[in-house]
Amino acid sequence: MTDYFVAGSWRNRxxxxxxxxxxxxxxxxxxxxxxxxxxxxxxxxAAPGGADEVRLDDPGVQDLFEQDLEALRSARQFLLVLPAGAAAHVEAGIAYGLGKPCYAIGPVERSETLYRIFQNVFAETDELHRFLADAPNGGSR
Structure with a gap:
């Protein structure tokens, strides 16, 4: 089991x-x-844009879907790095539905009511670092 499932976009690597x-x-x-x-x-x-031309029914897509979903299920918490695409936002919804504490970091380009799923939205990594340093076990549970 991992402490965090980190989601985001290849463009924001x-x-x-x-x-x-x-x-x-x-x-x-x-x-x-x-x-x-x-x-x-x-x-x-495994590369930026690599999924752009791959069919949804491709076996590799299915394999990666299963791997990511298992990793999401087994993580204790969820962290979304903004800006992020649709897939990362779907992962956020899954994590929230699974009852995991959800956090986000990065610029919020516009107010989204469903961003209320995030317990904290950190503006930058220094703020995230302070939060985790103050948390018991460095943010691990």
Whole structure:
């Protein structure tokens, strides 16, 4: 079981890497697509835009869906790195539906009523780091 499932967009990879580094720094474990080991048939999906031309019924898509969903189920908490695309927002909804504490970090481009699912929305990594450093076990539970 991991402490955090980190979701976001390939286009925002640098910000996601910064967030994962903060989690590492406080000793919290994380599953994140930028570090995930992709199933053999899903290797094309491990790059920005890799899913753009892949059919939804492709076996690699199914394999990666199952891997990500299992990682989401087994994570204790959820962290969305903004801006993010539709898939990451679907993952946020799943995490919330599973009763997991949900957080977001990054610029909120417009007010979304459903962003109320997030217990905290952090503006930047320094704010996230302070929150995790003050949390028992560095944000791990």
């Amino acid at each position: 640098d910000a996601i890497a910064d967030v994962v580094a903060v989690l590492d720094d406080v000793g919290a474990s994380a599953y994140c697509f930028i570090r995930a080991k992709y199933p053999q048939g899903a290797a094309v999906l």
